[in-house]
Amino acid sequence: MPGLLFICSKNQWRSPTAELLFKNHTIHQARSAGTSDKARIKVNQKMIDWADVVLVMERKHQQILKQRFDLTGKQIIVLDIEDRYQFNDPELINILNTRLQNYL
Template structure:
């Protein structure tokens, strides 16, 4: 079973949404966590993130976590919301370089960031949700195809 870690800056907007969407879409077939490069442990997900997920009937129970050596070691795949997060992780944890990708890079073959809605309107969060959901659906497809290939 893949252990997937989603990373953003504060672990209150993008990575918690990615974690919740991924868990929901895969019916918990994978172990999934999220963390933030500069997170304060114990903060709730942002109100807009919670509202957007609730509107989509996606459950979320989240407290922010700082990225740690233990989380990096735990994960099989680290997916960041932006290229700067990826670069920072690769600098801090050089042994993890092979398993760190931006979400769009890994899922969509695009070198682009997921827009950061922090401090924005509900509409900004909705746009970010749609971006994340598109990438998550492709990610699931890719992981399922890899799983089938591993079984042959």
């Protein structure tokens, strides 16, 4: 199963919501993590290595990953979703469904 890794800052709202959309998905597996030292689950190289596609919420997350990790051969997708949504916010889910339609 192809692995999708969703990244935001604190792994509290956006990336866990995206991960939840793929719970029990028949084609993809999903995980989520954050770039901040205060992240619920902090991204690490093992997670990057596991992922077939890394999806970041903002361009700053992509820049942080490039500074900290070996991304050789990894597809990085910037979703451009601002940090203004709560976990499972209906508007966030609609945006994710639209931007992730090729995976869902």
